[in-house]
Amino acid sequence: MEAKEHKFHREEGFPWKHILGLFLSLLLTAIAFWLALATHQPPALVITIIVILGVGQLLVQLYMFMHFTESDDRAWQVPALYFGLFIVFCVVGGSIWIMTFKSIVA
Amino acid sequence: MSNAHTAVHGEHHPVDPNVPLEYQGEENSLRVIGFWLFLAQDMILFSSLFATYIVMHGRVAGGPTSQELFDVTGFTIETIALLFSSFTCGLATYEMRRGHRDAMIGWILVTMALGLVFLGFEVTEFIHNVGEGATLQRSGFLSAFYILVGTHGSHVTVGLLWVTLLIFQLLRRGITPVTARKVFLWSIYWHFLDAVWIFIFTVVYLTGKVI
Amino acid sequence: MHGVVNWAVHFFMLDEGPLIWLSDFLIICASLGILAVLTKFRLWKWLWDEWLTTVDHKKIGIMYMIAAILMLFRGGTDGLLMRAQLAWPNMHFLNADHYDQIFTTHGTIMILFMAMPAIIGFFNVAVPLQIGCRDVAFPYLNAISFWLFFFAALLFNLSFVVGGSPDGGWTSYPPYVENQFDPGPGENYYLVALSITGIGTIATGINFLVTILRMRAPGMTFMRLPMFTWSVFVTSVIILFAFPVLAVALALLLIDRDFGSHFFTVDGGGAPMQYVNLFWFWGHPEVYIVILPAFGIFSEVISTFSHKRIFGYSAMVVSMVAIAILSFITWVHHFFTMGAGPGVNSFFGVSTMAIAIPTGVKVFNWLFTMHKGRIEFKTAMLWAIGFIPNFLIGGLTGVMLAVPPADYQYHNSYFLIAHFHYVLIGGTVFGVFAGLYYWWPKMFGVLLNEKLGRWHFWTFMIGFNVCFFPQFFLGFMGMTRRMYTYPAGYGWGVVNLISTIGAFLMGVGFIILVYNILWSARYGERDVTGDPWDGRTLEWATTSPAPHYNFAIIPTVKGRDAWWLMKQNGESINGPKGVPFRPIHMPNNSGRPFIMSLFFFILGAGFVFQWWILAIIGFVGVLVCMAQRSFEYDDSHYIPVEEIEKTEAAAGRL
Numbered sequence: 001m002e003a004k005e006h007k008f009h010r011e012e013g014f015p016w017k018h019i020l021g022l023f024l025s026l027l028l029t030a031i032a033f034w035l036a037l038a039t040h041q042p043p044a045l046v047i048t049i050i051v052i053l054g055v056g057q058l059l060v061q062l063y064m065f066m067h068f069t070e071s072d073d074r075a076w077q078v079p080a081l082y083f084g085l086f087i088v089f090c091v092v093g094g095s096i097w098i099m100t101f102k103s104i105v106a
Numbered sequence: 107m108s109n110a111h112t113a114v115h116g117e118h119h120p121v122d123p124n125v126p127l128e129y130q131g132e133e134n135s136l137r138v139i140g141f142w143l144f145l146a147q148d149m150i151l152f153s154s155l156f157a158t159y160i161v162m163h164g165r166v167a168g169g170p171t172s173q174e175l176f177d178v179t180g181f182t183i184e185t186i187a188l189l190f191s192s193f194t195c196g197l198a199t200y201e202m203r204r205g206h207r208d209a210m211i212g213w214i215l216v217t218m219a220l221g222l223v224f225l226g227f228e229v230t231e232f233i234h235n236v237g238e239g240a241t242l243q244r245s246g247f248l249s250a251f252y253i254l255v256g257t258h259g260s261h262v263t264v265g266l267l268w269v270t271l272l273i274f275q276l277l278r279r280g281i282t283p284v285t286a287r288k289v290f291l292w293s294i295y296w297h298f299l300d301a302v303w304i305f306i307f308t309v310v311y312l313t314g315k316v317i
Numbered sequence: 318m319h320g321v322v323n324w325a326v327h328f329f330m331l332d333e334g335p336l337i338w339l340s341d342f343l344i345i346c347a348s349l350g351i352l353a354v355l356t357k358f359r360l361w362k363w364l365w366d367e368w369l370t371t372v373d374h375k376k377i378g379i380m381y382m383i384a385a386i387l388m389l390f391r392g393g394t395d396g397l398l399m400r401a402q403l404a405w406p407n408m409h410f411l412n413a414d415h416y417d418q419i420f421t422t423h424g425t426i427m428i429l430f431m432a433m434p435a436i437i438g439f440f441n442v443a444v445p446l447q448i449g450c451r452d453v454a455f456p457y458l459n460a461i462s463f464w465l466f467f468f469a470a471l472l473f474n475l476s477f478v479v480g481g482s483p484d485g486g487w488t489s490y491p492p493y494v495e496n497q498f499d500p501g502p503g504e505n506y507y508l509v510a511l512s513i514t515g516i517g518t519i520a521t522g523i524n525f526l527v528t529i530l531r532m533r534a535p536g537m538t539f540m541r542l543p544m545f546t547w548s549v550f551v552t553s554v555i556i557l558f559a560f561p562v563l564a565v566a567l568a569l570l571l572i573d574r575d576f577g578s579h580f581f582t583v584d585g586g587g588a589p590m591q592y593v594n595l596f597w598f599w600g601h602p603e604v605y606i607v608i609l610p611a612f613g614i615f616s617e618v619i620s621t622f623s624h625k626r627i628f629g630y631s632a633m634v635v636s637m638v639a640i641a642i643l644s645f646i647t648w649v650h651h652f653f654t655m656g657a658g659p660g661v662n663s664f665f666g667v668s669t670m671a672i673a674i675p676t677g678v679k680v681f682n683w684l685f686t687m688h689k690g691r692i693e694f695k696t697a698m699l700w701a702i703g704f705i706p707n708f709l710i711g712g713l714t715g716v717m718l719a720v721p722p723a724d725y726q727y728h729n730s731y732f733l734i735a736h737f738h739y740v741l742i743g744g745t746v747f748g749v750f751a752g753l754y755y756w757w758p759k760m761f762g763v764l765l766n767e768k769l770g771r772w773h774f775w776t777f778m779i780g781f782n783v784c785f786f787p788q789f790f791l792g793f794m795g796m797t798r799r800m801y802t803y804p805a806g807y808g809w810g811v812v813n814l815i816s817t818i819g820a821f822l823m824g825v826g827f828i829i830l831v832y833n834i835l836w837s838a839r840y841g842e843r844d845v846t847g848d849p850w851d852g853r854t855l856e857w858a859t860t861s862p863a864p865h866y867n868f869a870i871i872p873t874v875k876g877r878d879a880w881w882l883m884k885q886n887g888e889s890i891n892g893p894k895g896v897p898f899r900p901i902h903m904p905n906n907s908g909r910p911f912i913m914s915l916f917f918f919i920l921g922a923g924f925v926f927q928w929w930i931l932a933i934i935g936f937v938g939v940l941v942c943m944a945q946r947s948f949e950y951d952d953s954h955y956i957p958v959e960e961i962e963k964t965e966a967a968a969g970r971l
Contacts, residue, residue, distance in 0.1 A: 015200050022193040029185060029304075036312035037178060043316045054308040061301045065196040066294045071129060071138060076530070084146045087558045088153040090645050095157035095594055098649060101657040136454045136527055143523045143557060151561035154598075158569065158580065158591055165586030167579070242578050246586030249578035253569065267940075271947045284950065 021064030028053045028060070126203050127286035134287040141291045145298050148261075152302050155254040156309060163314070165246035172247070172314030175240055180231045181311045184224050185303065191220035192300035199293045207281050210289070214269055217296065221266050228259050251310065258306055261299050268292055328480060336415070340478055370906040372456035374441045375863060377463050379760055381438030384467060385749070386831075388431040391474065393827055395423035400784070400820035403813050406805035416801035417484035418503070422477070424487025425507060428603070429514060430470045432741070435749040436610040437462075437521055440549050442756050444525060446856035447543045449534030449874065451867045454527035456904040457952070458520050464914030465517030472921050473510035476503060480926070483507035486799065488596060489570070491581035491589040496574050502925045508571040509921040515564050516917075522556030525549055534855070536874035540634070543854040543878075544620070544627055548613025551637045555602045555609075555644060563599035566592055575927055590655055597648040605644040608740070609637060611748025612679060615701045618751050619683050621850050622698035623690025626878060629682040636675030643672045653724045662721040669719035676712060680705060695850070696770030700751035703778050704743060711739030714789070729799075732792025738785045750777075750830070757837075758844035762861045766841060769833035773826050780822025787812045787819075847968075853878040858890040860968045866901045866956055869965050891970055898962060900955040907952070913942035 032050040035041070062068040062081075069078065129135055163172065198213035232252070235241075242252045269292050275285050330337045355361055368376060398419050402411045411419065445453055453459050476482045480502040485494035494504045529542070529550045542550070569580040570592060579585030581592045620627040627633060649657060649665035683705060692698065714736040718724050727733055750773075758764045796809050803809055848857040858880045859867060870891045876882050883890065916938030923932025965971050 015197060018193060018196045018200060021196065022189070025189050025192070025304075029189060029307075032308060032312060033182065036316050046316050047313050050308050050312055054304050057304045058301050061192065061297050061304075065192060065297045065300075067199075067290075071135070077139075077142060080142075080146065083554075084149055084558065087150055087645060091150065091153045091562060091598060092157045092160065094598070094646075094648075095161055095591070098594055098657050098661055099161045099588065099591060101590075101655065101661070136531055139531065140455060140523050140527045143526055147519055147523070147557050147561045150558050151565055154562045154565035154595055158565070158595070161588055161591050162580070162586070165579075165588060167584070167586035169586075242572075242576060244579075244585075246579040246582075246588060249569075249572070249580050249587075253572065253578070253580075268947075271944055275948065279950075288947075 017064060021060055024060045024064070025057055028057050126290075127281065127283045128202075128290035129287075130283045134283055137287060137291065141294065145294065148298070152254075152257070152305075155250075155257060156305065159250040159254045159310065162246045162250035167245040167247075169245040169248060170238070170240045172251075172310075173317075175235060175251075176311050176314050177231065177234075178315070180227055181307055184227045184231075185307050187220045187224040187227070188300050188303045191217045191224070192297050194220065195293050195296045199290060202281060202286055202289055205281060207276060210281070211273060211276060214273060214289075218266055218269060221262055221296075225259060225262055225266075228255070232256075255306060255310065258299065258302055261302075265292065265296055265299060268295075330478060330481060333415075337478060344478065365908070366906070369911050370460075370908045372452070372460045372904050372906055372910075373865065374445050374453050374456065374459060375760070377459055378438045378441030378443075380463060381434045381441060381466075382753070382760070384470060385431050385435035385438055386834075388426050388434065388470060389827065392423050392426040392431050393824060395419045395426070397820055397824055399423065400817040402801065403803075404817040405814060406803055406807075406810050408802055411801065413801045414484065417486075417799070418477075418482035420799060421483045421486055421489075421507070422473075425473070425483070425511070426470075427741075428487060428607070429511060430466075430473065432607040432745050432749075433514070433518060434466055434470075435752075436552075436607055436745070437466075437518070439545075439610060439614065439749075439752050439756065440521065440525055442760055443856055444528065444546050444549050445532075446759070446859065446863060446867060447546045447854050448529060448532065448537055449855050449868060449872045449879070450528070450532040451871075451901065452904065453524050454532060455520075455524050457907055457910065457946075459524055460907065460910035461913065462517040462521045462524065464910045465520075465917060466514045468914045468918040469510040469514035469517070469921070472513070472918055472925070473506055476506035480506070488593075488600070490596075491570060491573070491592050492583045492587070494570070494574075495582050496577075497582070505571065505574060505925040505927075508567045508574070509924045512564060512567045512571070513917050513921055515560050515567070518556055519560045519564075522553040522560070526553045526557065529553070534868075534871050534874050537879070540631070541874060541877045541879070544616035544630070544633060545610070545613035545854075547634055548609045548616070548637060551641045552606050552609045555606050555641050558645070559599045559602035559606065562595055563603075566595035566599065569595075571924065575924060590652070593652050593655070594648075597651040598645075600651060601648040602644045604740070605640055607745045608748075609640065611704075611745045611752075612637070614748045614752040614755065615683060615704055616686075617854065618697045618701045618755050619686050620878075621755075621852055622693045622695055622701075623687045624693070624851070625686055625690040626853075627682070628685035628688075629678075630877065632678055633682055636678040639675040640672060643668060643675070647672065650719055650721075650724070653721045654728045666719050666721045670716055673712060673716050680709065695754070696765070696767055696774055697751045697754040697850075699771065699774045700747045700754070703774065704747040704751070707739055707743030707747065707778075707781070710786075711736060711741075711743050715740065727792060729797055730792035731788040731796045731798060734798050735785045735788035735792065738781075738788075742781055742785070750774075753830075755850070756856075758849050758861045759847075759856055760862060761838075762844050763837050763841040764844055764849055765837045766833050769829055769836065773829040773833060776829060777823050777826030780819045780824075780826055783819030784816050784823060785819070787816045791816070848880075853881040855880050855890075858883065864964045864968070866903060866961070869898055869901075869961050869970070870896060889970065891965070898958045898965070900957055901961065902953055902955055904953050905951075909942055909946060913939055916942065 032053045035046050036050055039046070068081075071077070129138065194213050195217045198210050198217060201210040201213060235248075240248055242249055269289075272285070272288050272292060275288065279285050326332055329341075331341075355364060368380065371377065398411065399416065402408055402416055441453070441459070445451065483489065483494075483503040483506055485499060485504055485507070489504060489507055493499060529546060533542070569578075572578045573580050573582060573587075579587040581587050581589045583589065616627055616633065647665055647669040649661060650669045653662050653665070683701075687702075694702075714732070718727055718733065718736060754765050754770055791809060791812050794807065794809060794812070796803065796807075844861040847860045849861075850857070855872060855874075856863070858872065868890065872879070872883075872890055873892065880890075916935045918935070920932050920935025920939060923929060923935055962971070
């Protein structure tokens with residue numbers, strides 16, 4: 001078997017990557033809390049920004065902690081994730097869109 | 107190249123020092139993929155609960171609204187506990203890959219402690235709410251709230267029970283390809299629960315305080 | 318004492334009349350008969366060792382098929398009862414309550430306990446053999462999937478004689494099915510049984526995805542996969558992303574009923590339409606879950622019996638993937654009449670019509686595969702040829718239903734009933750029959766009789782059209798679904814009578830199939846070659862039935878239609894002569910999947926009757942089984958070389 005280019009993270013020295021992940025997740029959380037609880041911006045704006053921050057946190061978890069891209073299967077694992085997110089968007093976005101019918105009818 | 111990976115039952119796999127233990131052997135690599143797929147379906151499960159919660163958010167039927175109900179201190183502590191537990195859980199995997207069994211078990215115990223703190227605050231919050239009359243049966247909004255947050259909480263409970271079993275296996279067998287794979291799967295499960303919680307505090311708690 | 322008797326009479330529904338007494342009698346006779354046979358012929362150990370504890374995909378596939386045929390009988394009987402009741406105006410053969418229960422169980426059983434196990438049975442029978450591996454990725458999990466399905470089906474069918482069947486339709490829409498309007502255990506049976514079988518189905522989806530992703534034989538690249546395996550791959554993706562949504566919808570409704578929450582109630586801020594929304598987010602992809610594998614079967618059958626490669630392989634693959642993606646964005650067409658507004662209805666109308674494009678591509682590919690082929694009219698091929706025009710009628714009426722303003726006219730009329738029966742019978746059931754005739758020799762080593770097969774095909778096909786084609790007109794004439802009787806004077810009587818005659822003709826077709834199975838078991842032609850149809854894919858390269866380990870040496874694949882290529886090149890499935898065998902690593906049998914699923918059954922019964930002690934016993938049992946499994950390290954064995962040599966010599970492959 002020829003040499004494989006694994007992307008396994010070498011676990012040597014101080015776990016800088018984990019520290020960075022923790023720092024990023026705390027920072028993103030702090031911004032979200034501050035925006036939602038301490039400022040008085042329009043709700044639509046706040047909700048949009050904190051959801052985007054949440055997606056950022058998801059990526060931190062996936063790439064910093066969950067070793068998402070290291071296995072041999074990343075070639076399909078990454079597109080599968082995006083397809084999964086598409087379905088999530090369909091369920092959540094679709095439900096919101098469809099179930100607002102009451103406000104239209106009323 | 108992909109053919110070299112199309113594993114077949116019964117083929118012998120040489121140990122590759124560049125590959126972490128949890129990926130070694132066909133059995134392990136199959137289970138890692140299978141578990142990622144399990145998490146994918148869990149993601150859809152949670153997103154259906156989120157969708158239902160969002161639809162039900164305004165349906166309070168004269169009962170408490172999210173702004174009246176949610177307690178900032180409680181969910182802030184829960185968030186911090188879970189974020190740190192995700193970090194310590196990452197350190198457990200890190201020590202596992204370095205082959206340090208005892209340090210790894212230590213970080214798992216810290217993770218479990220943080221998980222218990224999280225669960226403790228969540229249960230306290232629920233009991234407090236129920237005491238104020240905000241029960242599951244009170245309104246559509248509260249039904250959706252309890253079931254969404256409670257489903258996450260029961261996932262955390264399962265995670266704690268699961269890793270308890272794994273600690274016994276680690277103590278008896280040490281870090282082998284099989285035990286390493288089991289702990290690795292548990293760790294991505296735990297990080298996944300942290301990711302779900304991120305959306306709970308964003309979509310449920312913070313948003314619930316804004317509107 | 319009197320109170321207890323009253324309770325028991327009500328609980329076992331002895332006050333419900335002769336249909337229940339007859340069922341009780343038949344169930345008791347059948348159970349005693351099975352027990353007697355097992356005991357008399359000392360088959361208990363054989364049953365446990367060979368079947369109940371097996372993790373072999375071939376045996377699990379056979380058990381799925383047997384269950385599916387039994388459930389086809391149950392669902393078909395329900396259908397015949399309904400048709401008998403509707404044969405003429407003002408009939409009172411069944412009362413309204415019984416009719417409601419029967420149409421509910423008919424739909425639920427046919428979709429979830431007949432179509433699903435039948436297609437999953439074929440997954441098990443064919444996929445590992447087609448891709449050249451020795452079992453699925455997770456054999457133990459595969460056994461769990463089957464037993465969860467089995468006990469869920471048992472629980473669901475128990476409702477007929479214990480406590481009462483569900484009666485809210487197979488879609489079980491709230492608010493009608495909430496406790497307030499529909500008390501009693503009936504709907505709980507539906508919710509619990511579907512949840513349990515749903516868990517098993519998700520596990521099956523994961524299992525086959527990993528199997529196809531990682532266990533293909535060397536050289537079996539994705540674009541060389543047999544078409545059926547491709548369809549299973551796409552279907553598994555849909556299962557993975559659709560079934561969790563059903564699980565949530567069912568769980569929330571069960572929590573409403575058992576614990577008094579307000580998800581889908583009319584009062585307390587509930588949103589009944591959110592259930593409908595979630596249900597169809599699963600329900601529409603579910604249609605493709607049962608139809609895509611049937612497409613896969615037809616592709617195999619048409620290619621085999623036309624003795625040609627499938628026409629437009631890549632187009633077939635692309636259109637299946639397109640159908641999979643589109644299937645997730647069309648669900649609102651099941652409830653256009655909810656009135657979500659013109660924007661929503663237009664979007665979902667257009668996305669629904671778009672599905673006709675990839676489906677049309679597939680139909681043309683099948684036709685071009687047959688074009689200038691050397692067509693052999695075996696029974697399997699008859700089903701495949703019959704499928705095309707029948708499915709076309711179903712598909713085109715589907716496009717009619719996809720137009721929102723027109724849908725307001727057709728909605729819940731017999732036009733809709735006719736449409737989805739054309740799709741599900743003309744597509745899925747024909748596909749299952751084609752698969753049965755095609756793979757029967759691979760499953761049992763015996764061919765089904767061709768002459769009886771042709772009788773089966775023609776009676777069923779003609780009966781099906783006589784039954785359902787008139788229903789399009791009944792729909793236009795204003796007859797709505799789920800009405801248990803109707804007055805004279807609408808002109809529906811004769812049309813309904815014709816439809817009922819057709820239904821009984823389908824019943825005759827089913828009896829011929831059963832007779833064929835029994836006849837062939839005794840007198841049928843044995844399949845000694847393992848390749849009775851001059852097949853093209855790897856399952857025909859091994860013995861019928863395949864040895865426990867499927868392939869003594871994993872074959873190397875050099876192109877599409879791998880076995881056909883090997884036959885052209887005069888190669889053996891075991892590769893060049895003299896390659897030594899090596900011990901084969903196989904999973905051990907385990908009784909735990911059966912026992913764990915039994916605990917799931919107990920847990921489910923607890924939720925049905927709100928007997929919480931029973932539920933806790935079941936729940937703890939499930940947890941203990943899972944914990945035990947975690948500590949199980951020694952769960953596989955090696956088949957020694959001598960045994961492989963003996964088996965291969967007996968098959969004439971040495």
